[in-house]
Amino acid sequence: RLMNLNGLSVASAAEMYSLRPEDIYLVHDDxxxxxxxxxxxxxxxxxxxxxxxxCISALRSNEMTRLRVGIGRPEGAVTVTSYVLALFSAEEQERLEQVLAQAATFLLEHILRTKVPAGEPGDRG
Incomplete structure (x- = not known):
């Protein structure tokens, strides 16, 4: 249930570090x-x-970049809430390390491609 209030923490950190909504990346399940x-x-x-x-409510904006990480939909009579809060199956757990590594690489490549000005440290171009 704390996830439902996470925007308060994100908005507080944004204010502390003078970040605009477009400077923020939300990483979430999909x-x-x-x-x-x-x-x-x-x-x-x-x-x-x-x-x-x-986050949209607390920041009063929807201009954040979002990295959406797929988790699939529940099957059968399982509710979305139960599914989202459940532990990963053994098969899913095996894939999780690769999924998280892929997500992190994808996010870092996007940041470098779109947020690092030419000539700045970390620029390979």
Missing amino acids: LDKALGKVAIKLGGSARGHNGVRS
């Missing part, structure tokens, strides 16, 4: 993507994600 699929999206609605909704 039910609409299969486990292991990642995507970057700029802005948009929360699409039912309470943590994202909290």
Whole structure:
């Protein structure tokens, strides 16, 4: 349930470090993507994600870049809440290390490509 209030912490950190919403990356799970699929999206609605909704509300903006990490949808009679809060299966756990490494690489490449001005440290171009 604390995830539903995470926007307060994000907004507090943004204020402390003088960050604009467009300087912030939200990394969150995505039910609409299969486990292991990642995507970057700029802005948009929360699409039912309470943590994202909290950030949009607290920052009064939806202009954050979002790294969406797929977790898939529950099957059968499992509720979304139960599914999201459940532990990963043994099979999913095996894939998790690779998924997280892929997500981190994807995010770092995006930051370097879009946020580091030419000639700055870390620029390979």
